[in-house]
Every structure is written in structure tokens, then in C-alpha cells.
Amino acid sequence: LVERSLVLVKPDGVKRALTGAIIDRIERKGMRVIAMDLRSLPRELVEEHYAEHQGKPFFEPLVSFMLSGPVVAMVIEGHRCIEAFRTLSGATDPVKAAPGTIRGDLATDVGTTVVQNLVHGSDSPASAEREIKLFFPDLA
């Protein structure tokens, strides 16, 4: 089952120059990058992307964090890549993320209200479709 997923290297990952290491892990796992760019996100896009978290205590810190620098946005493709990328990312909390995962190996808890965890990946086929349309409306 070939799927597509939206992946973001968040501002902490871009600032720490981990984009190459993250892409390397995606490709070595057998997934392909089919669209990608470095961009500064408009606030409205971040708020829409994270609409399900509106009202949560970390929502504003999350939006500010995502606006704190450019992100690398990409669409990846591969067999069951939505779940595969989430497995590769590890748990949301970098302290709990297993060694061997992107977050487990590379992310550190920095003690802020929002969890800064290097990457975002779509969590379901419905989210992937919505998020890819939001970030890459022209992708066929």
C-alpha cells in the first residue's frame, strides 16, 4: 500500500542543521522525498495545520515555536509510510523516544512549554491528505 505523508523538519531541526541527517534516515528506510522546500510559515497556515490542538495549553507556544524560524516541508512516499515515519520519529516526548529513532537519538527536552521534537509526521491517511493539500496544494 503506497502512501504519502507530510513531514516537517521543525525550526529546532533546521537551526541545529539536522535536515540532512533526517532526510538520510528517511531515504535509508526506503522512503522517497517527492516534494521539498525550506520556508518560513505564515501564522494562518500553522494555526490551520494544528487546528486540532486549538484551546490546549501548549497551542500558543506551539504556534510561536513553529514561527521561530524556517522549516523544511516535504512529502514522502512509500509503502505504509505514514506509520513507518511515525515509528522512525519515535515518541512525541524526546525523553521517552526510543534510541534508534530520530527523536530518541537527536532530540533533547529543553524544558519549554511546547515539546520541541525536531519533526512532524502526519498521523493518519486523512491527516496526510489534509496536510499535503495545505502545504503543497499544487502537488498532483
Ligand code: CMP
Ligand atoms: P507534532 O507531531 O508536530 O504535533 C503537535 C505538536 O505539539 C507535537 O508534535 C509537539 O511538538 C507538541 N506537543 C504535543 N503534545 C504536547 C504536550 N503535551 N505539551 C507540549 N507540547 C506538545
